[in-house]
Amino acid sequence: MPLSRYGVVRRRSExxxxxxTIYIGGQVSDNTAGDIEAQTLDVLSGIEKxxxxxxxxxxxxxxxxxxxxxRADYEGMNRVxxxxxxxxxxxxxxxxxxxxxxPDWRLEMIVLARLPDGARPGAPALKA
Amino acid sequence: MPLSRYGVVRRRSExxxxxxTIYIGGQVSDNTAGDIEAQTLDVLSGIEKxxxxxxxxxxxxxxxxxxxxxRADYEGMNRVxxxxxxxxxxxxxxxxxxxxxxPDWRLEMIVLARLPDGARPGAPALKA
Amino acid sequence: MPLSRYGVVRRRSExxxxxxTIYIGGQVSDNTAGDIEAQTLDVLSGIEKxxxxxxxxxxxxxxxxxxxxxRADYEGMNRVxxxxxxxxxxxxxxxxxxxxxxPDWRLEMIVLARLPDGARPGAPALKA
Numbered sequence: 504m505p506l507s508r509y510g511v512v513r514r515r516s517e518x519x520x521x522x523x524t525i526y527i528g529g530q531v532s533d534n535t536a537g538d539i540e541a542q543t544l545d546v547l548s549g550i551e552k553x554x555x556x557x558x559x560x561x562x563x564x565x566x567x568x569x570x571x572x573x574r575a576d577y578e579g580m581n582r583v584x585x586x587x588x589x590x591x592x593x594x595x596x597x598x599x600x601x602x603x604x605x606p607d608w609r610l611e612m613i614v615l616a617r618l619p620d621g622a623r624p625g626a627p628a629l630k631a
Numbered sequence: 632m633p634l635s636r637y638g639v640v641r642r643r644s645e646x647x648x649x650x651x652t653i654y655i656g657g658q659v660s661d662n663t664a665g666d667i668e669a670q671t672l673d674v675l676s677g678i679e680k681x682x683x684x685x686x687x688x689x690x691x692x693x694x695x696x697x698x699x700x701x702r703a704d705y706e707g708m709n710r711v712x713x714x715x716x717x718x719x720x721x722x723x724x725x726x727x728x729x730x731x732x733x734p735d736w737r738l739e740m741i742v743l744a745r746l747p748d749g750a751r752p753g754a755p756a757l758k759a
Numbered sequence: 760m761p762l763s764r765y766g767v768v769r770r771r772s773e774x775x776x777x778x779x780t781i782y783i784g785g786q787v788s789d790n791t792a793g794d795i796e797a798q799t800l801d802v803l804s805g806i807e808k809x810x811x812x813x814x815x816x817x818x819x820x821x822x823x824x825x826x827x828x829x830r831a832d833y834e835g836m837n838r839v840x841x842x843x844x845x846x847x848x849x850x851x852x853x854x855x856x857x858x859x860x861x862p863d864w865r866l867e868m869i870v871l872a873r874l875p876d877g878a879r880p881g882a883p884a885l886k887a
Contacts, residue, residue, distance in 0.1 A: 504876065505876060506819075506821075506873065510848070511847055512849075513846065513849065514837065514840065514841055514843055514849055514852075515849045515851060515852045516675050516849055516850060516851050517851065518851060519821050519851055520820055521779075521873050522779065523650065524649075524652075524780075525647075525869065526821045526822045526850075526851045527730055527845065527851060528822070528851035528852050528853055529852065529853025529854065534881075557790055563659065564636075565634075565649055565654045566647070566654045566656070566741075567851075568741070572835075573757065574730075574732075577732060581642065584642065585641055590641065591636075591639055591640070593640075593641065593643045593644055594643055594644060594647065594654075594656075595643060595644050595646060595647055595654045595655060595656035595657050596642075596643045596657065597656055597659065597696075597728045597739065597741045598659025598732055598788070599657075599698055599730065599731055599732065599739065599856065600729065600730035600731070600732070601729065601855045601856065602732075602830075602855065602857075603785035603807075603855055603856070604830075604833060604854055604855065604856070611853065611855065613822075613824070613853045615654065617634065617649050620632065620633060624810065634845050651777075651778065652777075654778075668863075672851070677786045691762075693762075693775050693777055693782045694775070694782045694784070694869075702858075702860075705860060709770065712770070713769055713770055714832055718769065719764075719767055721767070721768075721769065721770055721771045722771065722772060722775065722782075722784075723771060723773065723774060723775055723782045723783060723784035724770075724771045724784050725784055725785025725867065725869045726785065726859065726860055727785075727826055727858065727859055727867065728857065728858035728860070729857065729858075742826070743782065743851065745762065745777050748760065748761060
């Protein structure tokens with residue numbers, strides 16, 4: 504089946520859905536003056552907006568690569584993270600420090616997710 | 632089909648199996664006093680334990696992202712790595728330096744793997 | 760179905776195709792004396808060579824993780840990148856700084872791609 508692209512500009516697609524798998528490019532916060540909690544919430548909100556657009560949701564995130572610009576932000580990022588995913592539905596994750604392209608970005612997240620079973624293209628209809 | 636989660640705590644799932652694909656979160660060594668060879672073996676052993684739990688094995692690893700805290704550890708990590716994967720079954724990999732969250736961790740690995748053909752959910756039975 | 764490996768040596772497979780998904784290990788340039796534009800073009804050319812070998816092409820790249828050794832190379836990398844992907848077919852991407860294993864490498868790219876629909880193993884024939 505053909506892949507679906509979202510947020511396509513010259514340089515990149517912001518999201519691609521291929522079969523049941525969702526690929527999301529590096530997500531950062533436009534709120535460059537925000538602290539780590541504000542930026543984390545902003546990034547997660549942007550991810551959710553994309554997931555909903557694809558027909559998925561925050562319960563269907565498979566993996567998140569978290570890149571933090573500052574070690575001191577680790578706890579603040581986790582405070583927002585820990586209350587954002589529904590209990591029992593947190594994704595796999597890996598978090599390291601990294602120097603980001605814009606020095607005002609405090610974090611960047613790279614996400615792989617999935618379409619929920621009912622929304623999966625080609626899945627059998629749940630009801631006749 | 633529903634995804635399967637392993638090692639679920641508030642913050643993350645340690646492994647998620649979605650269809651035939653296995654996502655494993657960042658793996659580190661608890662042996663924080665160990666040298667690079669000890670920590671590499673520890674990380675690979677932990678990955679194998681997860682793979683076996685999912686019904687897979689070390690021959691079915693698709694990609695490994697290796698994050699090394701110290702450049703001087705590159706050769707030591709490879710000494711363990713090169714003897715760990717069965718000949719002809721090494722995964723794709725990418726290795727760079729990175730500052731890890733715990734300064735005592737010498738490496739972190741992020742793994743994508745697959746269920747072997749016979750174990751793949753929904754795969755046709757091999758024998759009637 | 761069995762996975763297909765390409766470029767297998769003791770340490771790694773350079774590419775693995777599993778179902779319709781293509782995993783490519785970290786790609787760097789052999790032209791270690793080259794500037795960022797030369798190295799970027801070299802890396803993208805190497806990726807395309809692998810994609811063609813697998814039966815895919817540059818229109819079917821799903822995600823690229825770009826690791827840059829030097830912040831000053833960001834614009835030069837993008838100059839090559841922006842003219843390389845066909846309009847409307849750019850992948851998702853995430854770009855950060857990272858210290859690479861060989862100090863002469865200016866960038867490294869990690870790619871996930873897909874087989875085009877007609878080439879997808881097991882896909883139903885498009886015409887009877």
